[in-house]
Amino acid sequence: MSSATTVSAALRQFVDDExxxxxxxxxxxxxGTVDRMRQSLPTLAPQPRASAADVLHALGTQRELISDYYVRSLRRQIAERGPGAQGGGLPTTLSLVDEDSVAIDVEISHVIELIRSTAEYELRELQTFTAALVGDMDLAHDHNPFGPAQHARALWAAAQALPLSRGHHLLFTRNAAPALASALRRAYAASSSRLESQGVTPAAYRTMILPSGARRTRGPEISHGAGLDLVRSAIAPASELGFSLEGNDFPTLAIEPAVTPTRADAGASPADHRAVELLTGLFDAMLSDRRLSQDIALMLSRLQSVATRLVLREPRTLEDETHALWRFVDGLAFLGDVLPPQGDPERTQTLRFAQGLVEHLAADPAPQAPLFEWASERLQHQAQHRFAHRCTEAAAQIAELQRLEERLCSSMAPPSTLGGTLDIAQLDTVPAELMPADGPGEPQDAQAWLLARRPGEWLNIFLQGRWVKAQILWPGELGELWLLGDAGSSETWAVRRRAMQTLHAERLLGTLKPRSLVRSAAKRVMRRTINLG
Structure with missing residues (x-):
């Protein structure tokens, strides 16, 4: 029996037991929900008290069905995230995400955060055991199939067992969240104890091993603005201490061995040696970033040799995190964030194009900044081509949304769904405390943020109970409807303006931009230097 089969069997056994x-x-x-709601009854006004009484009565008669809905939701989510699960194809109908559905998403997000904060320690401990079950001893990913998000979605699914309105479902979910968080805290701890008693050795979060005799002290905080120039200035004293940035603290995926100055045998200057030390440490830190996918990390490692040649020709590269080299690196990393999962044909084709750019750069014996500017522009042009292709595929949906937007803007009673795929009832029975606090007016900050958005931009948004990366395909000619496309699949959403504003106000919607890999790496190098100093 292969190790992969054994690992899979161990995780399956854990899932079945749980x-x-x-x-x-x-x-x-x-x-716990019943106790909480009964205690709150005397403090409620007549209408909320009647709603709470309805929920309490339903809980007394639907307990078995609630359990069935909850467990079925967990089973479905585990099947969807398991090996071999297929992503959704092009939807035959288009759901309209309105304020009603966003109210559900907001409540689910609150449940997730409450579970995380209540069971933070127990959750982290269980993650070490589930990672061990799949052989991920460095905890590169979270392998716990029963995380806060899965339980929060299962709780909402269980609410559907109550033969009541959506408002009652939201009331149940809000009151059940504290009880669920407490129960999960105990359940997570018990799961870890069972796995430990079975002889499972937990994985370990990656830590920094200091030299013998060194003391770990809390160094000064590294500000968000700390960049390459600050790190570079710290390299000289670090070198005097006999400290080298090369080592095993940052696992590297480099294809090529570390590059040393070509003039080393001819008496390279100490500045050249320090520059190469710093560059090597930065690349090691970037490649150890857990958010970086394996295929992107392999491409970045291919750039280390040409980056060394560039730094020896243009030393100021190490002082400017906006240099063309680092912008190209960030562009590659961003590809890994917005492309479909590994194995998808679109990802394979796009990364093949990017790999060609990397190979072209790596072959240049005397690289300069304009070469990396050219490579970054090529990446941008390729992204524009993918966006145009996505819009062409969504042309029929955009045309339908244009007609719907005109009807929505001219009607006082707009429909809540498009195509009937999202059955969201009007929340006319929702207690006042469950409704958005901003009233009938529009949140001005959210409105200004929406007006600044452009087609092709990427968003990080919480939709239908999960965080997704979505691209703006069509912002609506009248500003009422937005068509968003999922980064990981062909799924699309039509989202109403007020829903977007609510998500933004709840911090469940924001722009997704390339992050600075070198800035994060520089901070890690700087902290290491300070700790060893």
Missing amino acids: LLRMPMLVDQLVD
Whole structure:
């Protein structure tokens, strides 16, 4: 039996054991919800008290169905994230995400955060054991199939077992969240204990191993503005201490061996040696970034040799994090964030194009900044081509949305769905405390943010119970509807303006831009230098 099969079997056994215990957890959360709601009844106004009484009565008659809905949701989510699961194809109908559905997303996000904050320690501990079950001893990814997001979505699914309105479902979810968080804290701790008793050795979060005799002290905080110039200035004293940035602290995926100055045998200057030391440390730190996918990391490692030649020709590269070299590196990393998962034909084709650019750069014996500017422009042009192709595929949807937008803007009672795929009832029975606090007016900050958005921009947005990376395909000629395309699949969403504003106000929507890999790496190098100093 292969190790992969053994690992898979170990995780499957864990999942099966946990699912058998889920009905007991649901019983605990229902009991906790009932206690909480009964205690709050005397403090409620007449209408909220009547809504709470309706929920309490339904909980008394639907307990078994609630448990069934909860466990089925978990099973479905585990199947969707498991090996071999297929992403969604092009939807035959288009859901309209309106204020009603966003109210659900906001509540689910609150449940997720409450679970994370309540069971933070227990969750981290369980992650070390589930990572060990799949052989990820460095905890590069979270392998826990029963995380806060999965349980929060299962809780909302369980709410559907109550034969009541959406407003009652939201009321149940809000009151059940604390009970669920407490129950999960105990459940996570118990799961870790069971795995430990079975002889599972937990994985370990990656830590810095200091030399013998060195003391770890809390160094000064590195500000967000700390960049390459600050790190470079610290290299000289670090070198005097006999400290080298090369070593095992940062696991590297480099294809090529570390490059040393070509003039080393001819008496390279100490500045050249320090520059190469710093560059090597920066690349090691970037390649150890857990957010970087394996295929992107391999491409970045290919750039280390040409980056060394560039730094020896243009030393100021190490003092300017906006240099063309680092912008190209960030562009490659951003590709990994906005392309479909590994194995998807679009990702393979796009990265093949990017790999060609990398090979062209690596072959240049005397690279200069304009070469990297050219490579960055080529990446941008390729991204524009992918965006245009995506818009062409969505042309029929855009045409339908244009017609719908005109009807929505001229009607006082707009429809809440498009195509009937999202069954969201009007929340006319929702207690006042569950409704957005900004009233009928529009949040001005969110409105200004929306007006600044442009087609082709990428967003990080919480939709339908999960965080997704989505591209603006069409912002709506009248500003009422937005068509968004999922980065990881062909799925699209039509989102109403007020829904976008609510998500932005709840910090569930923001722009997704390339992050500075070299800035993060520089901070890690600087902290290491300070700790060793």
